[in-house]
Amino acid sequence: MAHVVLIATGGTIASSSGPDRAAVARRTAGEILGSIGPCDVEVQGRDLLNVGSYLLGHRELRVIAEAVAEEVARDDVTGVVVTHGTDTMEETAFLVDLLHDSDKPVVLTGAQKAADHPDSDGPQNLREAIVVAASPEARGCGALICFAGRIFAPRRTRKHHTIAPEPFRTGDGGPIGRVGASSVRLTARPVRTARLDRPDHRFDETRVDVVTLHPGADAVLARAAVHAGARAVVLAGTGAGNGNHAVLEWVSEAVRTGKVVGLSTRVAEGPVVPMYGNGGGADLTRAGALNLGGLPLYHARLLLALLLSQGVSVTQQTLTPYI
Template sequence: MSARIAVLATGGTIASVATDHGVVATRTAGSLVDGLGIADVEVETIDLMTIGSYRMTLEHLRRISDAVADLLSRTDRPVDGIVITHGTDTMEETAILLDLVHDDPRPVVLTGAQRAGDAEAGDGPRNLTDAVRVAASAEARDHGVVIVFDGAVLPARGTRKLHTEALHAFGSVNGTELGTVGPGGVHLVADIIRPKPLPRPDSRLDVTRVDLVESYPGADDALLHAAVRAGATGIVLAGTGLGNTNPQIVAAATELVSEGIALVVSTRVPEGPVRGVYGSGGGADLTAAGIPCASGLPASQVRILLALWLSQNRGADMSALAGVVASHVYLDN
């Protein structure tokens, strides 16, 4: 019996065509699947939304999560896997949200394209074909949510967009590649240990504001306070190096934590751990203030983890947050 795969379309470059006002997402899931040459897989198409992922909000991400949960819980015409076509700009955010809550052995695969659907030598058809192959593969079960792009199969956790235009656009900050997919089939060579899933998001996520503040030479505390004034209940500090800032930011962060704002330390560096090593404004001062460090996830994904947790745990103390961070990031990379 052939595998049944649902292709859930959300827009992005893979669904885009050139217009007088720039490249715009317009194509349906059915048009993306037509002519792919995957007759040995039963494909169901669903159009959830058709937008560029640079326009997405937490509500859009939550709606995608809801759609995935509905498909996986369906008892009539059950699916063996799900493919989500998505814009590359924020694919890493949607991928981590889905993986944080994924509690099913069936694979969920995200893919997209770097070249528009009407571009010569577009990469969308190949990526979508590869994604369907992975979703239909028994080998991909129990691997959680993955990103399939340019022949690579990558874990959702720690994977980020690394190039604005190159076809090989995604890579893992942990150096983790699960395997490859191509004309020769699906070949997965690595397993990952996945933590216990978190509760699925609800509409509270839509209105949970978590801001991302980066440190740089001469940075002060203005952006931290501005974020809180704008309604942020959480902030991810993307420090330099191992997660360093400066004395003014440390003082402001310590004050905000005492006022109930949730903070997590990340780094602006693509690879390597986040650790409280340096004093005098460095990460050691932040950890001393009770602010947890998050290694192995890009700051963009740490933000999603914090938003999901805050949407369900308003008023919880920083020690509880530290436990969640420790459980859902890689600390030994």
């Protein structure tokens, strides 16, 4: 029989309402597992955190990644499921995937409706995630997100809807497979990149900020981020990754003083394409901003934080395999 470890970190799947009707993560791994009924897979629960994912910082993401690595290293474990809030599941899944060096599946799932909701989606999502984690079909795929019967690779997957039962979408693509009550069907396999080293405590305090551009934006927020200790700033440019003259001046200044500037886009899908001058993306990249390609904005922020925390010299060449 396949043996899956469930690492519980909180989120809506573990939440129930208090007297004020506000949902708070409070249910344990055992309680979550108790909601799914009989299972053909041996599942062992592990309580790691019990918070909404909107409360997570770099330290907590590192702790989750370390726990995954510990369980995957066990000879008796077939795969791992991580229950997690949907707010920042995309970041944790992407980080785990960057670090995962085993063929064993790691599957993140959660819920959009709290555990005490009469129509909670948590139990079905968890049952399906366990099926994926136990399946030979999912071996070698790295970390995955399993939600509402769909299986996603993390690299370009984001939460695209706040409350819909199918909240995840992969930019410029779609799910790589589907899962039913007892079967997994993959229609594509993710392209895996070279594994990165697991972070240490330096990652916890590595600050990388995002500054979104808009009509009338200047460089005040970017300068404030650097003043507050940001090792890097990711610009969420307009369109295909554009700025303006004030931002261009700041990029030149920041790069000259050794700061890392990443150029992303505030647009939901599509890559950065530096094709405009007069303060546009072509000028920003010529000034030293690093093109973050089609990597989603907050994935890119996390990647920069991971590399910088490990003393990696972040260049366009360094980033290319991951974007």
